[in-house]
Amino acid sequence: MLLIQTSQTNESQIKGLGVLAVNNYSLTTSNKDMENICKVHNDSFEFICYPCHRLMCKRCLRTHLKQFNDHIDYWDNIQDIRESFYKILYNNSNTSSKEDINVDDNYDQSGVYEIGEEEEVLLEYNDGEADNDHDQTEFIEEEEEEVGDQQVVEEAEEENQDNEECADYDINLCFIERTINYLWNSIKKSTFLFKSMDTSEKLITEHFKILHDFLINEEHKLKSPITKDKNITLDDIDQKTTELNQIVRIIKLNNSIYNNQKSGDGEEEKEESSDGDDDDQKYCNDDTTLPTALEIIDQSETFQQYAQYCVNNEYICPDIDIEHQNKQFHNNSDFIILDTIAKYNNEFNTATYAVQQTVDEYFITVEPTELETLQQALKNTISISTSQQPIANPSPIYYYLSTHKESISLYNHSVGTLESIKDTKNYRFEGTSRSTVAVGNHIYIFGGVDGQKYCRFSLDSISIDLIEDIDPAVICGKDRLAVYDGGYYIYILGGVKRIIRFNLKKLKFENFMDTHTVDICQAFFVKEKLIIFGSPNDRQNRLNRYGIDVTTGSHFRLDWDLGVNITSVCYDGYKSLYFVSGHRFYRYNTETNQKQQLKEFASFRLTKDGFGMIYSKISDKESYVYAVRCLEIRSNIFRHYRYSIENDCWEIFIDTTNHGASALVRITSVKAVYIRTKNVGTKVFQCDEAEKIAKQINHQIQLAPNNNNQKIGWCWSEHSELLQLIFRKRLNIKILIFMGCVNKHLFLVVVFTFAL
Template identity: 25%
Template sequence: MIFCDSVKDNKCLDHNRSLELICFDCNTLLCKQCISNHSDHTSTHVDDIKESVTSDSYFSYINRKLSDSSSQNSNSSSFSSGGSNSNNNSQTNLHSICDNSSQTKNIGKRNRSKFNNVNISINEMFDNLKNMSFIFHQLQKTEDEISNHFREIHEYLVIEEHRLKKPIIKDKDKLIIEIDILVKQLVSMNKIIETINNSNNKINSSQSNSSSQNSSRSTQNSYNSQQNDDSNYTDTTNQYQIETIIQTIQQSLDLNDFITRNINSIFYVDLRHNNKIDKSTLDISILHSIIKFNNTFKSMESSHQQLQTKSLKRLKLDSKKLQTWKTSINKLFQLVNVSPDLYVFDGNYIFSVDRSNRLSLISIPTGNNQVHKIHSIRGDINDAWSYNSTVCVGKYIYSFGGAGLLSSNKYQRFSLESMSIDISGTMTSIKPTTFISACYDGNKYIYLLDGFGKENTEVYRYDIETMKFECYSTLFLYGGCHELSFFYQNQMYTVQTTGIRKIDPFTKSCIELPRLDNTQFTKYISMESTAVCEDGKGNIYTHSGSKFIVLNLNTNEIRELTPAKDLLMVDHRMIYTSNNYIYVLQGLFFNYRYSIDNDKWESILQDDKSERYCRGLALITI
C-alpha cells in the first residue's frame, strides 16, 4: 500500500502491483493484494469510482464537454498509448482528488469517505454552498435592515435638532443685526468725541504741558496715526467681523478696554485732516456729525428696545427620560440567534394543520414560474385546530377548543417569528367545547362563537394583550356550528347552515340583515359538507355539496359559480388570497385552487400525503 504523493506512484512498493483501489478509512491507495489487510474497511476500485461519475447525467454532460474539448485539441497531436486524452484527464483529476483528500485524513471517518459516492458528495458540497450563500445573503439583509432603521432614527433626530435650534438661530440673527447697529452707533459717537477732544487740544496747544494731560484715547489715536502709515500696513479684516467684535465685547472689562482692543480697527479715527482746518470749520463739522448721527440711528431705537424685552431661551432636559429613551433604544434593537430554516419563508403562505397534528406552510405562487410547495414545521399541538377555530393575528396564529368529537377548553398560539408554539393554556371560565368559531376584530379582541350542539350561542372574548378570557354574551341563535365568523365594517358576521347573521359587538345583539332572504341562501347549503370564506370586500363564498355561490353583503345578490369536483363530503375551510384565488386544502388528492377571474378550478399539490380536511387553515405573510 502507498500514500498518493504524485501521479507517478502507480506501483505498490510492497507487492509491485498496480494501485487500483482506495481505502477510505486509511485514505491509502491499495493493490489487489493489499486489500486483504483492509477487509473490514470501506474501499472502492477506481473503475467503480469512474463508473459512478460517468453514470450520472450531470457528469455525463461534463464529460461530453471535456471530450469535445479534447477532440479539438487532439487534431494536431496523436493519442498516447495509455488511452484517450479524456481517460488520462479523468485519471489526473482522480489523482488530484486523492491529493486533496490526503490533507483531510484526520478530520473524521465521514469526511474521509466523501469520495465513496462522488455523485452524492459533490451535490452535498453544492447544497452546503447554497446554504452558506443563502445565510450570507440573509446576514447582509439584516445588516441593511439595521442601517435603515438607524438611518430613520438619525433623520428623525436631525429634524428634531433643527426644530429646537430654529427659534434660537432666528433670535441670534436678529441680535447680530442689533449688535451691529449699536456698535456702529458707538463708533460714530466715539468719532465725534475724538474730534471734539482734538479741537480742544488745538485751543490749548499754546500751553507747554498740555500734551501730557491729553486723554489716553487721543494719545492712542495719535500713535495709531503714525502706525497706520502705508509703509507699516497690517491686515485687520478679521477684526471687522461681527463674530470677532462680539467676542471682544465679552472679553472687555469696560468701554475703555473695548475701545483699546479695537483701536486699530473699528475705533480707528484719522485726525490728521482736522489739524489743517481752523476752529470754526471744525466746529461746524462736529455739529453736522451730530445731526447725521441722530438721523441715522433715531429710527432704530424702538426695535432695539423690543429685542431687549425678549426672554432668553434655555434647553430644558429631562435626564431621566433621556436615559430611559437610550435604554429603550438598546432594548428595541436586539440581535437574536435563529435557525437558518426560519429565513426560508418569505412572502404569502397558508398555514395548515393536518389530522395527524402536523404543522406546515404552503407557499402561494406569485409568478408563472413558481409552484406550490409544502414546508413541514416542527411543533407540538393539541387535538384542536379545527377549520373554524383557527385565526391569524399579526405574527401569531391562534386556535381554540377541540375538533370533531373531541371537546377541549385548551387553546394554543403559534409564533411566526420563532416558528413554534409559544403559548399553550386553558380557556378559563369556558367549558370544554368543539368547533368554536373564532374571529379577530382588528383591534385587541378575538371573539369566540360556541354554538355546536347547543340551543343558543355562547359568545366569549379573548384579550390578546392581557391573554384573559371573558364570557361576553349569550345569543338566542339556534343553528348549530358557526362555519365562519368575521368582521366587516366594524360589525361581526357569522355564517351557519341556517343563514347569515350580523352581530353588533357593542350592543351584543343579533341584527336582522335587510333584504337578505336566508331562505334563498339555505337552498344552496348542504348538510353534508360546507366550506366558507370571505374576501374582506363584503363577498362571502360558500361551497356546499355540489353548489358554489358568492353572496354580496352590500347588495345581498347571490351569484352561482362553477363548483369543484371530487371534493370530500366533509366540512372544511376555504382561504381567499389577495390575488383573486380561493384555496381548498383537504389533503391527499383533494387540494384545489379556484380562479375568481376565470371561474375555473385546478388541482394542486397532488403529491400531498396529509389529511387536512376539518383542520385549521390561515393566510399569513412572512
C-alpha cells in the first residue's frame, strides 16, 4: 500500500502550465488498509489537485472545485495518469480505454494501487453547455448541491473555452501529460536554439578566421621582403663589426706598446708568464651579441667614440700581454704591429673592397581615411539578428528650415518638398542669420527686430510654440551667434566681449564668461571645446582664432595653420573644416593639419564678405556643405547652393523668393507611429502613410480638427521623436488617434480589434 504524506498544504494558484510539484511529499509504505481511503467519505482516492498537493475522492473533488474554481484545469484522475504513462512507454497514442491498455492487471501485480471502473467527475460537455444530468452517474449527491454543481460546470466550460485559444492547451490531455508536453517541447526548443546559437557562433568564428587569415597573409606579404633584407643587413653588420673590432684591437695594441715604452724604459724584464703561442690568442671577443653591438654603434656618433668604448670594455677587447709580445719579437714594436696587421689581413682577406648590392630603404604609408573605410566595410560583412528583432527605428527625415522677415520655409529633403509657414505670430526674424540653432525637433531663434526676445519653432506642431523675453540682466550683442553644445546649453556670443549661456531645461539665460573677440565669423564645438573664429573684417584674423574649455573657462590658442584669411567656415563634427577665402574653397584636416583646395566659387557674386555655411551628412555616401545666401539673384532675393563632398561639385539648392532670407538650419526628425493589431501585426508607419494604415486594417480614416477643448484621453509617447498615440474605450470601440501631423489635424482610426 502507498502512503503519501504532506508536510504542508498550499492553496496557492498555479498560473498556466507549470512543473508538477511533488517536493513536499515523502513516499512510504504502510500496512494500514484504511490509509488509501478518504476518511470523510469512506471512498478511494482517485484524484489529485496539483495546486493544493492533495489526494481526493470524487466527492472531495466536487466540493473542492466549488470552493476553488480556478483549480478546474489542475487536477487529474489516476486512470488518466496511468493511461498517459502507458502510452508514453508503448507509443500507443490511439489507445484510449482501460480495457485496451489493461493497466489494472500490471498495477495489481505490484500491489500498489487498485483501480475500479472509470467514473466521471461532473464535467461533461454537450454543444458548449454543461450536462445537467450528471446526477445519473454512479455517485449520489444531495439535492441542495445541484445548483452549485451547475455553476461549477459553467465556469469550468468558460475556463476551458478560454484555454482552448492557447495553442499549447489540449483539453483531451490530463494535466500531468500537458506538463510533460510543456517540459519536453520547451527542452526541445531550447536544444534547437542552443544548437542554432552554437552553429551561429561557429559561423562567426569561421568568418573572422577568414578575415584574420587574410590579414595575416597580407601582413606576411608586406613584411617578407623587409625581413629578407633585414637578415642580409644583419649578416653584413655582423661580418663588418667583427672585422672592425679586430682593427680596434690593433689600435689598442699600438696604444699599449706606446704606453709601455713611455713608462717602462728602466724597468726590469719580467719572466714569461706563459709559453703559449700568440696565434692561439683571439684578437677580440667574438661572443659579443649582435643586438649589443647594434646598440653600441647606434649610440656612437663617430668611429672614435666607438673605438674608445671598445678599448675601455675588457669584455669586447681584452687586455694584451705586451711583455710577452716584446720577448717574442725582441722588443721590435714596429714588427709587432705589422705582424698583427698581416694576420688580420690574412684572416679577413681584405685587400680590396668589392662593391656590394645596396638594400633599399622602405617607407610605410598609412591612409587613416582608407583604414576607417576598411573597418566599416569589415563590420558590414557580417551582421546578427534574431527571430524576434525589436521594431526598427524608421529612417530619419531631414528638414531644412529657413527664416525670413515674417515667415518660415521648411524643406523636406526626404521627399523634396518646400512648405511656407506664414503663421509666425508676428515674430520678425531680421538679423537672426547666425542666432538660429536646432536642438532635436525644436529650433531656437534669438533676437530679431526685437533684440530682447527669443522664440522656439516646433517641428511636431509645425508652428512657433514659445515666445519669451530675454532676461534684461543679460546683455546680448546685436550681431549675435548661437552655438549648441550637444547637451543642455546654447552659447550666445558676438557683439560684446561676453558669452551668454542659455539653459535648455530651465529656459533661463546666464552670463557665462568674458571673451577676447567682439566680431566673430563662426563658432562651433570640437571635442567639447568651443572654437571661435574672428570676423573677416578683423585685420588680425589669422591670429584671432582660439578655443575655450567651457568646463574650466580657460582660453587656449589653436595650432591650426590655415594660411589664409577666412570669410566663411563650418565644421563637419568629426575632423574637417570647410572654409572660404575669397573665391577659393578649402578643406582642412584638424588632425593632420593638411589643407586641400576644392572646387571654387568662381561664378558667385557675394552679397557681403561672408555668408553662412552648414555641413550636413545624409548617409555614408551622401554629404553636403550648404552655402546660405551666397548669391543674390535679384535685389534682396537670394539663392542657396550646396557642395557635394563625394562628387566635388556645386549645385543649386533652393531659390528663395522671400525677402530678407536670414538663416538655414538642418533638423533631423523621426516622425512615426507604432501600431500593434491582431490583424496586421506590428508595423511602423510614417505620418504621410495614414491612409495606407486605414486600408490595411479595413477601417475608415477621418480628419478631425485639433480642438484643445476636446478631451482626447490618455497620451503615450515612447520618446520625444515619436508621435503621440492617444486611445480610449467607449463601449466596445477603441479609438486610435494619430496626432501631430503637418496639417494640424488628428488622424482618427476606429479599430474594433485594436490592442496594444
